[in-house]
Each structure stands twice: as C-alpha cells, then as structure tokens.
Amino acid sequence: MSENLWGTLPKPDSVxxxxxxxxxxxEILTEATQGVLVGTVTTxxxxxxxxxxxxxxxxxxxxxxxxxxxNVSHGMTVYxxxxxxLAQSMGYEVRDEKTLKEILKKILSSEAVHKVVGGLLAQxxxxxPTKG
Amino acid sequence: xxxVLFWNTDGKSLEREITQVCHTHGVxxxxxxxxPLEAVSFLPVLNANQRQIYTEPPNPSTRLKFFTRLPNDAxxxxxxxxxIAARNIRLPIGDPFLLIGxxxxxxxxxxxxxxxxxxxxxxxxxxxxxxxxxxxRTVLVGDFNMDPFESGIVGSEGLHAVMDKRIARSAARTVLxxxxxxxxxxxxxxxxxxxxxxxxxLYYPSSTPVSYFWHTFDQVMVRPSLLDVFPENQxxxxxxxxxxxxxxxxxxxxxxxxxxxPLLFKLEIEKQTQV
Numbered sequence: 001m002s003e004n005l006w007g008t009l010p011k012p013d014s015v016x017x018x019x020x021x022x023x024x025x026x027e028i029l030t031e032a033t034q035g036v037l038v039g040t041v042t043t044x045x046x047x048x049x050x051x052x053x054x055x056x057x058x059x060x061x062x063x064x065x066x067x068x069x070x071n072v073s074h075g076m077t078v079y080x081x082x083x084x085x086l087a088q089s090m091g092y093e094v095r096d097e098k099t100l101k102e103i104l105k106k107i108l109s110s111e112a113v114h115k116v117v118g119g120l121l122a123q124x125x126x127x128x129p130t131k132g
Numbered sequence: 133x134x135x136v137l138f139w140n141t142d143g144k145s146l147e148r149e150i151t152q153v154c155h156t157h158g159v160x161x162x163x164x165x166x167x168p169l170e171a172v173s174f175l176p177v178l179n180a181n182q183r184q185i186y187t188e189p190p191n192p193s194t195r196l197k198f199f200t201r202l203p204n205d206a207x208x209x210x211x212x213x214x215x216i217a218a219r220n221i222r223l224p225i226g227d228p229f230l231l232i233g234x235x236x237x238x239x240x241x242x243x244x245x246x247x248x249x250x251x252x253x254x255x256x257x258x259x260x261x262x263x264x265x266x267x268x269r270t271v272l273v274g275d276f277n278m279d280p281f282e283s284g285i286v287g288s289e290g291l292h293a294v295m296d297k298r299i300a301r302s303a304a305r306t307v308l309x310x311x312x313x314x315x316x317x318x319x320x321x322x323x324x325x326x327x328x329x330x331x332x333x334l335y336y337p338s339s340t341p342v343s344y345f346w347h348t349f350d351q352v353m354v355r356p357s358l359l360d361v362f363p364e365n366q367x368x369x370x371x372x373x374x375x376x377x378x379x380x381x382x383x384x385x386x387x388x389x390x391x392x393x394p395l396l397f398k399l400e401i402e403k404q405t406q407v
Binding site for chain 1: 133183184185201202203204223224225402403
C-alpha cells in the first residue's frame with residue numbers, strides 16, 4: 001500500500017467558508033421576514049483565483065428590487081477575507097471565521113442596514129402588484 | 133444603486149443590442165432618443181426569462197422614451213417640453229433624484245447660436261422642475277447636440293456645467309448680480325481621452341475649416357448635491373455589447389448600429405439614505 005504523504009487532511013465540514021456564513025444569514029433574513037424579503041448570495045469570479053460574494057436583500061413585491069448589503073472577497077486559501085459594508089462604504093480585513101462572524105454581526109445589525117430592511121418591508125407591504 | 137443607459141439610436145430599433153446591455157449591466161432606467169421602439173413589441177423581448185420586469189412608465193415626451201425595471205410608481209412625471217423630459221425617481225432606498233432626459237435639435241437644422249439660446253430654456257425648465265419636486269438632486273443626461281465646451285453648456289445662462297468638481301461644489305457664482313447654480317460635467321475628462329475609450333460619442337467630419345471630427349454630444353452632468361454618489365469611474369461610452377463591437381475597424385461608430393455611442397452611468401443613491 002502506498003504511503004500517505006498528505007498527513008491528516010482537514011475535513012470539509014470543519015471549514016465554514018464565508019459563502020456558507022453568508023448563505024446562512026440570507027436564509028435567516030428570508031425566514032425572519034416570512035419571505036417578504038429574500039436574502040440571496042451572488043458569487044462573481046474575479047481575475048485570478050479570487051471570489052467575490054455579495055449578500056443581497058431582494059424585495060419580491062418591489063419588482064425584485066435588490067440591495068447589496070455586504071461584499072466578501074477572498075482567494076483560494078479562504079482567509080484572510082476582505083469585507084465591505086456596502087451600506088456605509090467601510091472595509092475590513094478579516095483573518096479568521098470568528099472575526100468574520102463578529103464583523104458580519106456588526107454590519108447586519110447596524111442602524112443603516114436595519115433602516116434599509118425597515119424601508120423595504122414597509123414598501124413591500126404597501127406595494128401594488130407589478131404590471132407586466 | 134441606479135444604473136442608467138442613454139442611447140440615441142438614429143432611428144433604429146436595436147432591440148437585441150439594447151436588451152443585451154440592459155441584462156449585462158443591470159440597467160434600471162433606459163432612455164432612448166430617435167428610437168422607433170414600441171413597448172408592445174420591445175418589452176416581451178426585454179423581459180424574456182427575466183425576474184425583474186421592465187415596464188414603460190407613462191410618457192408624454194415625443195423625443196425621448198423611458199423604460200425601467202424599478203418598482204411601480206418609482207418614475208414620476210415632472211415636466212415635458214420639447215426635448216426635455218424631467219422625471220422624479222424614487223428608489224426603494226435612498227433619497228429621490230430628478231432625472232432629466234434631454235434631446236436637443238440637431239446641428240443639421242440648428243446653428244450653434246440657436247442651440248446656445250435653447251440652452252437658456254433648458255436652464256429655466258431645470259429650475260422649474262427642481263422647484264416642483266423641492267430638491268436639486270438633479271442629473272441631466274442626453275444628446276445635447278453641443279460639445280461640453282460650447283457656450284450653451286458652460287455658460288451661466290445655459291447649463292453652467294463646469295469641468296472642475298471643486299468649482300461645482302461651490303454651488304453657484306454670481307454673474308451680473310444673479311446667482312447662477314452649477315452642474316458638474318464629467319464628460320470633459322472623457323472627451324478626447326483615448327485611455328478611457330472612444331474620443332467622443334459621435335464622429336462627424338465637417339468639410340468646413342474647423343472640424344473637431346469627434347463630438348461628445350451625449351453627456352451626463354449632475355448638481356453638486358449628487359457629487360458624492362456619482363462614481364465617475366463608472367461612466368462608460370460603450371463601444372461593444374456582449375462582444376459585438378459598435379465600431380468600424382477604423383474606430384468610428386458603425387452606422388449599422390447608430391451614429392451615436394451609448395452612454396452608461398450609475399448613481400449610488402442609496403448612500404444618501406439618512407441613518
């Protein structure tokens with residue numbers, strides 16, 4: 001039998017990627033607003049091996065108007081990641097998952113994002129159906 | 133974010149090309165001039181396989197057509213006269229802004245002095261529209277049939293659109309006792325700059341002694357109140373659409389499409405949401 005020169009490889013379930021965390025928060029938003037707002041994550045491959053993830057809030061009742069809340073970009077090693085708070089144009093360099101969660105919490109629970117969510121919820125409630 | 137596309141299509145429908153730009157660049161508001169597009173045939177093409185549906189808001193303008201994928205009631209008519217169409221745009225997030233589409237008469241029919249005089253009327257209409265909506269978060273976009281340096285564009289009685297953002301930020305200057313407000317015109321930096329794409333939006337080689345060859349008749353300009361949400365590096369004079377070039381091999385606009393090139397810009401209007 002061939003000798004394993006890889007050592008003990010990390011298990012995929014022990015690494016929670018930024019994409020996983022963003023999707024989790026997207027689902028939480030959708031559930032919390034009972035689908036009035038839908039959280040989605042869009043990934044755009046960049047030059048080289050970088051990936052750019054956008055967490056967006058979609059308002060289906062407002063002709064699927066979308067508002068990008070946060071942008072997380074990283075290379076193939078995942079960390080460090082660059083996080084941009086799109087509502088307030090502030091950037092962060094993050095070295096691990098714990099800090100990423102703290103920064104995401106700071107952004108998603110900010111007054112700026114809550115104001116956006118509140119505005120979209122109120123307008124979705126009052127929206128007339130979109131004409132085709 | 134609001135993404136706006138303006139294109140004088142020279143009487144051609146260009147359904148396929150416009151649809152591709154709208155989808156590729158996420159255009160929220162499309163303004164076309166000299167366009168035969170009819171909503172009944174164009175919207176099914178534009179909306180095919182799209183979740184965000186484009187509509188044609190009510191439009192009294194005879195020289196400009198608007199299409200949008202913004203929610204219902206986001207586009208409010210403010211005034212229409214001649215080639216001026218003012219719309220108050222309310223995005224779900226961010227302060228409203230006044231979008232004024234402009235299509236002034238061709239230099240084929242109007243002399244430079246006619247267009248300069250007509251600019252004073254545009255200036256008056258902009259003021260009336262701003263008074264109606266109660267703010268001056270105003271964007272002018274369209275085919276002015278004047279270059280950025282012509283008196284109708286830069287003159288205080290015309291659009292008073294300056295090349296220097298710092299001067300524009302001073303809001304106004306007094307000319308013969310009257311306070312004249314500024315627009316900022318970023319097209320100065322794009323005009324004649326090969327590193328930013330084509331040298332203008334239209335190529336017309338005149339046989340008269342003075343010929344500029346390239347013209348930047350298609351322009352976007354903003355009031356100082358929008359400067360912080362107007363990313364200049366996002367202004368594009370488009371030369372290709374999904375790999376199809378709009379230019380001939382010599383780099384000039386291909387008349388198979390239009391003699392004008394499309395102009396794309398963005399407003400990060402949500403940044404003006406008060407927290």
